[in-house]
Amino acid sequence: xxxxxxxxxxxxxxxxxxxxxxxxxxxxxxxxxxxxxxxxSGKSVLGMSVIGLLPSNxxxxxxxxxxxxxxxxxTQKQLRGIRGKRIGLIPQNPADSLNPARRIGPxxxxxxxxxxxxxxxxxxxxxxLLQTFxxxxxxxxxxxxxxxxxxxxxxxxxxxxxLACDPEWVIADEPTKGLDAALRGQVCSLLxxxxxxxxxxxxxxxxxxxLAEKSCQWLMxxxxxxxxxxxxxxxxxxxxxxxxxxxxxxxxxxxxxxxxPYAASKKGGxxxxxxxxxxxxxxxxxxxADPPVIVLNGHRKVRCHYAAGSPAxx
Ligand SMILES: Nc1ncnc2c1ncn2[C@@H]1O[C@H](COP(=O)(O)OP(=O)(O)OP(=O)(O)O)[C@@H](O)[C@H]1O
Ligand code: NI
Numbered sequence: 001x002x003x004x005x006x007x008x009x010x011x012x013x014x015x016x017x018x019x020x021x022x023x024x025x026x027x028x029x030x031x032x033x034x035x036x037x038x039x040x041s042g043k044s045v046l047g048m049s050v051i052g053l054l055p056s057n058x059x060x061x062x063x064x065x066x067x068x069x070x071x072x073x074x075t076q077k078q079l080r081g082i083r084g085k086r087i088g089l090i091p092q093n094p095a096d097s098l099n100p101a102r103r104i105g106p107x108x109x110x111x112x113x114x115x116x117x118x119x120x121x122x123x124x125x126x127x128x129l130l131q132t133f134x135x136x137x138x139x140x141x142x143x144x145x146x147x148x149x150x151x152x153x154x155x156x157x158x159x160x161x162x163l164a165c166d167p168e169w170v171i172a173d174e175p176t177k178g179l180d181a182a183l184r185g186q187v188c189s190l191l192x193x194x195x196x197x198x199x200x201x202x203x204x205x206x207x208x209x210x211l212a213e214k215s216c217q218w219l220m221x222x223x224x225x226x227x228x229x230x231x232x233x234x235x236x237x238x239x240x241x242x243x244x245x246x247x248x249x250x251x252x253x254x255x256x257x258x259x260x261p262y263a264a265s266k267k268g269g270x271x272x273x274x275x276x277x278x279x280x281x282x283x284x285x286x287x288x289a290d291p292p293v294i295v296l297n298g299h300r301k302v303r304c305h306y307a308a309g310s311p312a313x314x
Contacts, residue, residue, distance in 0.1 A: 002029035002168045002201050005050060005087075009062035012045050012054065012225075019045050021225035021274075022062070029168070029201040032191070034216030034233070036206065036248065038260075042225040043205040044092060047171045050203070051089050052079040084114055088167035092174045092205075094154035098146035104157055105142030111164035129160040132194075134186060152183040159187070163194065170194070173205045188214045209252055213237055221245045224274040231300040241302045244275045273305070285311050 005027040012020035019042045027033050027050075035043045048054045050064055052071060064071040066087070071079070083089070091097045099107060108126040109119070116122045130138035133156040146154055155175065162170060175191065176184040188211050194200050195215075206212055212219060212233060219236040221229045221244065229242040240246045247260035260278055273279070276286040285305050294307040305311035 002199070003067045004029050005169065005203075006065040007050075007062065008065065010046070010049065010064060011061045012042075012049050013059050014057055015059075019225050020049065023225070023227055024062075025220065025227055025230065027201070027203055028218065030199065031217045032195050032202040032204060032215050034204050034206060034212040034219045035222060036209075036212060036219060036245075037222035038248065039207075041222040043222055044173055045225075046222070047173055047203060047205050051083055051087055051171055052076075053083070053089070084111070084167060085165045086167050087169040087171060088162040088165065090159045090162040090170060090172035090175050092177065094151060094158050094178075095146075097158055098154060100146050102145070103142065104144050104146065104149070108142060108157070108161060108164070111161045115165040125164075126160075129163060130157070132163075133157070133160045133190060151178050152180070155179060155183075155187065159190070163200075166198075167200070169201045169203070171203045171205070174207070175204065176206065176208045176211050184208065184210065187211075191215050209237065209249070221248065226274055226303065227301070228275065228304070229300075229302045235300060241296070241300070241307050242275075242304050243279045243281050247278075247280075273303075281306060 007023050007025050010020055010023045011018050023046070035046065037043055045054065049060055050071065052074070054060065060072055062072070066082070071082070098104070108130070109122050112122040112125045116125055126142070127138045130141060135141050135156065141149070141153070141157065149157065159175065172191065176187050179187060191202065191204065192215050195202055204211065204216060216233050219230065219233050220227050221236065221242065223244050228244045229236060229240065236245060237249065240249060244260070249255060250258040251260060272287040272289060273291045276282040279286060289305070291303050291305045293301050293303050295301055296308065
């Protein structure tokens with residue numbers, strides 16, 4: 001049975017300030033969870049932390065539980081037994097993730113052969129995977145170098161590689177970035193199909209609200225390394241409860257692109273809500289006290305003093 005990924009007080013820093021700041025949450029198996037948030041909010045760092053791919057200067061604390069193991073306590077060797085095999089990655093930069101000096105074929109077969117040793121079978125599997133990702137005739141693709149492929153093709157090749165070992169979990173970092181509308185639609189349907197037909201659990205990191213709406217069942221909204229709000233996709237996108245989520249949604253082209261105001265100065269110290277200096281609703285308490293996580297209807301979580309009406313102390 002697929003297992004949940006549970007974050008307990010996960011914190012990541014590169015020296016100055018936490019880019020993932022004391023996050024505790026659960027990524028539910030069997031579902032597609034979306035991570036939303038502005039650029040720099042910590043989405044990729046969170047995803048790479050789960051798959052054990054942060055650079056060595058990253059300081060991590062807390063726990064990432066997967067089954068009966070804490071991924072943060074594993075050795076690199078133990079992590080290699082999980083990465084790709086149980087948790088696959090569809091990386092953010094297709095251009096940087098393929099070796100430009102090698103043809104696609106051997107790179108693809110290598111990814112598959114981690115699990116399938118026989119060369120002939122591995123080739124068959126590579127072909128099948130590429131077909132799943134829309135390459136009806138995979139032979140010419142396998143002979144190509146990455147520079148001969150368009151951005152969308154590279155993204156699809158990497159998506160196929162991410163699934164090479166049939167992992168039960170897939171982390172996809174901006175899988176639709178840089179794609180035109182038609183390809184974005186295609187990637188969206190593919191991810192849905194993989195999750196539904198193959199029963200895969202996924203974490204999708206994205207700015208693409210169309211992808212979030214069409215693919216994710218659950219959404220988490222990140223701001224400065226904290227989860228400000230989480231809930232069912234429909235609830236979060238159509239009835240946001242955190243002022244930051246409201247700002248993020250109204251900044252979309254379809255909503256007239258009203259930008260969230262930038263703070264004149266960064267909030268100093270550790271007290272108060274991270275968003276208070278940009279929040280149109282902020283009052284004294286927001287600048288002074290860390291907001292509690294308020295749970296609504298038994299499942300929806302919001303980190304805002306005003307999530308359930310007025311704060312207790314007012
Ligand atoms: N290797 C690193 N060394 C130092 N700082 C880093 C490193 N990687 C990320 N950061 C910092 O961590 C913060 C979060 O970065 P992250 O890439 O997770 O953002 P993101 O939400 O994924 O943004 P985007 O939507 O642009 O991909 C940023 O301030 C970034 O500068
Ligand atoms: Ni990112």
